[in-house]
Amino acid sequence: MPTxxxxxxxxxxxxxxxxxxxxxxxxLGNTAGRPHEPEFQRELLRRALQAGAxxxxxxxxxxxxxxxxxxxxxKRRATSTGVSRDGDDGTDPSRxxxxxxxxxxxxxxxxxxxxxxxxx
Amino acid sequence: MxxxxxxxxxxxxxxxxxxxxxxxxxxxxxPETPPWSPLEVPLAAATVALVGSGGAYRRGQVAFHWKxxxxxxxxxxxxxxxxxxxxxxxxxxxxxxxxPNIVFPVDRLRELVDEGVIGGLAPTAIGCMGGIYSVRRTExxxxxxxxxxxxxxxxxxxxxVPV
Numbered sequence: 001m002p003t004x005x006x007x008x009x010x011x012x013x014x015x016x017x018x019x020x021x022x023x024x025x026x027x028l029g030n031t032a033g034r035p036h037e038p039e040f041q042r043e044l045l046r047r048a049l050q051a052g053a054x055x056x057x058x059x060x061x062x063x064x065x066x067x068x069x070x071x072x073x074x075k076r077r078a079t080s081t082g083v084s085r086d087g088d089d090g091t092d093p094s095r096x097x098x099x100x101x102x103x104x105x106x107x108x109x110x111x112x113x114x115x116x117x118x119x120x
Numbered sequence: 121m122x123x124x125x126x127x128x129x130x131x132x133x134x135x136x137x138x139x140x141x142x143x144x145x146x147x148x149x150x151p152e153t154p155p156w157s158p159l160e161v162p163l164a165a166a167t168v169a170l171v172g173s174g175g176a177y178r179r180g181q182v183a184f185h186w187k188x189x190x191x192x193x194x195x196x197x198x199x200x201x202x203x204x205x206x207x208x209x210x211x212x213x214x215x216x217x218x219x220p221n222i223v224f225p226v227d228r229l230r231e232l233v234d235e236g237v238i239g240g241l242a243p244t245a246i247g248c249m250g251g252i253y254s255v256r257r258t259e260x261x262x263x264x265x266x267x268x269x270x271x272x273x274x275x276x277x278x279x280x281v282p283v
Contacts, residue, residue, distance in 0.1 A: 001157055003157075007282060010126035019154040035221075041222065042228050072124045081211050092139075105182050105185050108206065112183060115179050116181060119181070
């Protein structure tokens, strides 16, 4: 099965080395584009699919050229889970923004939990 | 304009783990040439299957849990993403909860079919929660389940959308 992987985490994808990948320079959690910008998202996919389908050398990562903005200021606040929001610069390495891992379903909201229970 | 290199999340995670006194995270390292399957049809004729590991599920489905959940969710692609939810412990969910298409671009792919960029979109997309710390369980449980689903779809290309 031919595969093409989008990515906004270049080093992780380079290490995992999938057959075809298309990199967009976006914050973690926005792999397929900026929220609520459908034309940005479509253009990212057009470029990724067209350049990705043309890859001939296994392990190639093409670049879509899609970026968050021209300042790239977000990169200076990047953390291992995204971009720090609360005014700090994200450079404290002991900061761990991951959530605690639970073994129960983690619904987006309570209404989802009720909808799932009603469906079961 | 600054030209900053891509953010190196392996280095950032290593620094966090070191600062917290954790053993280093073992990233997948596959230095060998990856297996290759040629695309058999032009992109404009290719039917595409969407597989996203950002924790997408559909309203009414059981959400993923966060402790090595190796399950998958089947999500219909003929409906707008408004009923798609996301859950994951290791990235900022807020933007994707506002617009699930940024980690599970089902609306955009449907539009690219209408544009003629791709030939078709598989009727079912696959959601999973990629934050699984057991490489063994990823390889023995999750990956084979995704491969079985996608190969049964009779598609030409699988589009993988990690976070």
